[in-house]
Amino acid sequence: MSGGSEGTFCLVLHSHLPWLAHHGSWPVGEEWLYQAWAHSYLPVVDLLRRFAAEGRRDVLTLGVTPVLAAQLDDPYCLRTFHEWLGTWRLRAQHAGTLWRGGPELLRDLAAREHRTAEAALADFETRWRHGFSPILRGLVDAEVVELLGGPLAHPFQPLLDEGVRAFALRGGLADTALRIGHRPAGIWAPECGYAPGMEDGYAAAGVRRFLVDGPSLRGDTAAARPVGSSDVVCFGRDLEVTYRVWSPKAGYPGHAAYRDFHTWAHEVGLKPSRVTGKQVAPADKAPYDPALAADTLRLHVKDFVDTVVTRLRSLRDRHGRPGLVVAAYDTELFGHWWHEGPAWLEGVLRALPEAGVRVTTLRGALAAGHLGPPVDLPASSWGSGKDWRVWDGAQVADMVADNTALQERLLAAHVRTETRDPVRDQALREAMLALSSDWAFMVTKDSAADYARRRARVHTDRFDELVALLSADPDAARRRAAELHTEDGPFGQLDARDL
Structure with missing residues (x-):
């Protein structure tokens, strides 16, 4: 070297x-x-x-x-x-x-x-x-x-x-x-x-x-x-x-x-x-x-x-x-x-x-010593315009609103339980997947936009379904969470109590 x-x-x-x-x-x-x-x-x-x-x-x-x-x-x-x-x-x-x-x-x-x-x-x-x-x-x-x-x-x-x-x-x-x-x-x-x-x-x-x-x-x-x-x-x-x-x-x-x-x-x-x-x-x-x-x-x-x-x-x-x-x-x-x-x-x-x-x-x-003086950074990204327009622009305004509302429902539904709850864990997993930046990017760039919108909606709907079932039918909620986990199962250690 x-x-x-x-x-x-x-x-x-x-x-x-x-x-x-x-x-x-x-x-x-x-x-x-x-x-x-x-x-x-x-x-x-x-x-x-x-x-x-x-x-x-x-x-x-x-x-x-x-x-x-x-x-x-x-x-x-x-x-x-x-x-x-x-x-x-x-x-x-x-x-x-x-x-x-x-x-x-x-x-x-x-x-x-x-x-x-x-x-x-x-x-x-x-x-x-x-x-x-x-x-x-x-x-x-x-x-x-x-x-x-x-x-x-x-x-x-x-x-x-x-x-x-x-x-x-x-x-x-x-x-x-x-x-x-x-x-x-x-x-x-x-x-x-x-x-x-x-x-x-x-x-x-x-x-x-x-x-x-x-x-x-x-x-x-x-x-x-x-x-x-x-x-x-x-x-x-x-x-x-x-x-x-x-x-x-x-x-x-x-x-x-x-x-x-x-x-x-x-x-x-x-x-x-x-x-x-x-x-x-x-x-x-x-x-x-x-x-x-x-x-x-x-x-x-x-x-x-x-x-x-x-x-x-x-x-x-x-x-x-x-x-x-x-x-x-x-x-x-x-x-x-x-x-x-x-x-x-x-x-x-x-x-x-x-x-x-x-x-x-x-x-x-x-x-190697490549450190300069402090800097105050502006709001920015590496997307078009170097601002937030790809993920917060007019083409995806509805998705941004949906994601804001999803986060509000996520926080409102959060209940800290003594033991892990697989239903709450799966609901949180679905919310995380819905919030992926990829969906807005694909819509703004018109790259498989229909797929991206569908994915954001599917995960949001699954979150809402699980939260509703928790109140209405806890046994059905557990069965549904297990079904969804076979499809959307990343982050097996995810614990909703940590939110």
Whole structure:
């Protein structure tokens, strides 16, 4: 590892999907989970394990939300993902038969896809069958990654009642500690959502650091900053560097040579095309050529490393000391959305130290002295406009009102009992799932908006049903809670008395 003569770089990955088990399959639902698992989580973990075997430490900062961890440990999800991997292998085998007399690139694609599916099956059957937590714990124990946690079901925290917000954060941190034996000192705040004063709640929960988007710091992201009068520090995403890879308008994955995410050969369920051009119709796209993609990838690794070095030099010239660059992305970008993403990650993480850049975690950046003066943060997020409009705008005003009313009913129905009540626990679980930030995001962005609205309504209705049954028919309430727990069963330790 380099001594960091040019400065320090932190890669932060945010791993998150909403609770999808038992709530539909295609095109939105469990298929989303399985694709991200196969194409992002398996290869990224494989990369981290290889770094661990090489003795690398503090490679990157990895956020894993409690609701995603619950799915990657869930017995039902483990079984059905295993079946999905087997089907993937069969689809690739079928493609090999169907394309046997076709173009060489298609024949090669089918063979590669079959080999990849075989390797994924072997990896899953030998390392993943007991879930993600044992794997993640090994990476955390070996200090290959710094782990970030978060609140239970990824709510947009600024819109939560303070009591509900504190409960969700405490519960999320406790869930992570239960799974891996470590309580995270940092979090990826869902959607980077922040409201002034939230640092006090973080301090009370034992959170020492969190992420905000660069504009929250007016672009001054060259060091971590204590927030207000607290000891809690924030790190800002450096958008000048981050957007080289992925921005609302451009980035590497849209290059013509890369595998196209949106174009399917539906007869085999594989993606056979390269991007070719943004205005090219799916039927007219060129076949995917891995050699062409690999050549492009090398250029993009070099471009990113050059961008980081140039940015660090400009920060040193401006501030008179070594600077910090934090680049943060959704983990699902690497492999799921961008087929070549895991290979790009490996290339960058190997090339940056060779270019004189210290590669470390947020924890490591603080140890290296990248701490600036205190700052007062504005209300903000990493969404459109860098404010709250995605989760609190006109398109989702009804959902915001519904969530506010749900929280009021949740708090009004809260009764502290001497022993755990599985009905109240399940009602609280449904409320947490209803408050997920994903539903408003999907509606505002018009991405499976009907599914998102239905999910928010289903969980809200289930909460109300259980609360009503508690008063009317406690035996029926217990039976119904047990039924719902088979579908919505994350956070088994959740205890409504802690609200």
